[in-house]
Amino acid sequence: MTRPNTPDRINPDGSRTIKTKRACNGCGISLGDISDDEWTAAINGRPLPDVRRECPSCAPTAPPAACNPMKVFGGDMLCLEGECDHDGVSTESYCEEVGEEIVCATHSQFAPGFEDAYEVVTHAEPWPCTHSTPFKEAL
16 A cells, blocks of 8 residues: 655744654655554554554564554443443542443444544454454455
């Protein structure tokens, strides 16, 4: 996959419009524009995928992308935000109504949550992951 490489633009008012770029995990060279999925992952704290196989220098020796574990929390929105009236709520932890689990961030699927303030897991792949290739490549 060749990424677009949008140049910076100087606007009529003198301000500058930029497009966020993605660099190789191995050597650090610029590979082009960041994808919408990568942007969403970065904003929401998910690990970015390994892109060494897109790099002309690193691709020949790059290993398959590794799975990344990620801790996710589930429960009522008020419980997740610490605004519920259940027993056991403190400022350092969630109430006992909130569950947590470790999922494979590489193979799980995410969608925007309420007002894009967080993400929801639409498909959770348990950890440790049994896949050998990233989800999008496996399709």
